[in-house]
Amino acid sequence: MSTKERSVTHGSFTLERTYPHPPERVFAAFAEAEAVRACFVEGEGWEVEAFDMDFRVGGRQTSSFRYRGGPLIHNDTVYQDIVPDERIIFAYTITAGGERISASLVTVEIRPRDRDAELTFTEHGAFLDGHDDVAGRESGTDGLLDALGEWLASSADGR
Amino acid sequence: MLNHVHSLDRAFQALADPTRRAILESLTDRPRSVSELAEPLDMSLPGVLQHVQVLEGSGLIASEKVGRVRTCRLEPEALGDVERWIADRRSRWERRLDRLGDYLDARRRDPLDDERGGGS
Numbered sequence: 001m002s003t004k005e006r007s008v009t010h011g012s013f014t015l016e017r018t019y020p021h022p023p024e025r026v027f028a029a030f031a032e033a034e035a036v037r038a039c040f041v042e043g044e045g046w047e048v049e050a051f052d053m054d055f056r057v058g059g060r061q062t063s064s065f066r067y068r069g070g071p072l073i074h075n076d077t078v079y080q081d082i083v084p085d086e087r088i089i090f091a092y093t094i095t096a097g098g099e100r101i102s103a104s105l106v107t108v109e110i111r112p113r114d115r116d117a118e119l120t121f122t123e124h125g126a127f128l129d130g131h132d133d134v135a136g137r138e139s140g141t142d143g144l145l146d147a148l149g150e151w152l153a154s155s156a157d158g159r
Numbered sequence: 160m161l162n163h164v165h166s167l168d169r170a171f172q173a174l175a176d177p178t179r180r181a182i183l184e185s186l187t188d189r190p191r192s193v194s195e196l197a198e199p200l201d202m203s204l205p206g207v208l209q210h211v212q213v214l215e216g217s218g219l220i221a222s223e224k225v226g227r228v229r230t231c232r233l234e235p236e237a238l239g240d241v242e243r244w245i246a247d248r249r250s251r252w253e254r255r256l257d258r259l260g261d262y263l264d265a266r267r268r269d270p271l272d273d274e275r276g277g278g279s
Contacts, residue, residue: 011245017256021263029259039259102248121252127245 008126015121023110023117027085030108031055041065041075057082061090071097086110102127173217178202179210183233186220190232193222 019026029035033053041048041063049072050064061077074095081089088108094101104125111118173179182196197207211231214220222231 009245011248013245013249013252015249015252015256017260019260019263021267025263026259029262035262039262040255043254043258119256121256123248123252125245125248127248 004129006129008128010124010126012122012124014123017119017121018113019117019119020115021117022115023085023112026110026117026119027088030088031082036061037063055079055082073097080105100128169217170219173214173219176210176213178207179214182207182210182214182231183219186231186233190230193229193231196231 029039033051033055036053037048037051041051045068046065047067047069048063048065050062052063053059053061055061057079059079061075061079063075065073065075067073075092076095077090077092079088079090081087086109089106090108091103091105093103102125104123106124107120107122109120109122111120174183178200181200185191185196185199193208193211194204196211197204200207208229211220211222211229214231215222219234220231221234222229224230
């Protein structure tokens with residue numbers, strides 16, 4: 001077996017949304033198995049092989065899935081803090097093809113604003129061992145970065 | 160409040176200015192000093208230096224001062240695998256939150272339910 005090169009990169013991001021729905025409904029979408037599966041596990045190109053959820057502090061949510069027939073990806077989530085209709089904190093790891101590629105802490109905050117709900121999603125992640133994203137690239141950001149790379153490269157050639 | 164400016168945001172901010180793009184383009188040939196960079200631009204040296212600092216802060220270029228001469232070079236690896244990976248994770252969650260919105264909209268019951276405090 002070859003020696004694996006180890007590294008950790010830390011990254012954080014915050015996302016915000018306002019939904020025209022009461023906070024309880026937004027919270028329920030994180031708390032109910034059917035909603036979690038529909039919103040956070042299913043998706044175009046994703047084949048879900050297993051899904052299980054126990055929504056309580058210390059409880060686990062696990063899922064296994066593939067993106068377009070690729071390697072098996074496993075999500076293991078443990079709930080750290082639950083304040084009904086207001087806050088959920090969970091830690092999750094992603095394993096792809098048998099290798100752990102990240103470990104993250106997520107805080108979801110939900111606040112009422114008039115008749116809407118404001119959601120703030122904050123992730124702090126440790127991205128492990130320089131793994132390229134084996135899950136497959138859905139990201140539009142990726143296309144932008146590729147275009148930038150080409151522009152930089154072509155600017156050099158074009159002269 | 161989190162004061163993390165994602166490196167990707169910094170890079171795009173750096174690229175959003177035509178002078179900075181011109182600087183990047185001239186650096187794709189070879190490294191250049193700040194005065195060399197300033198020459199074709201209709202701008203004072205301090206003005207150019209400010210742009211250089213923004214580019215350096217974004218990680219798109221690096222510079223070195225030897226004596227009185229600051230030389231700049233392109234760092235094409237700046238938007239490398241790591242940033243791409245984190246950006247990927249972020250945009251994945253963006254999509255999920257979008258799906259959450261669609262899901263809630265699709266499941267919206269009679270608006271009167273909310274006022275009556277109706278639940279399942």
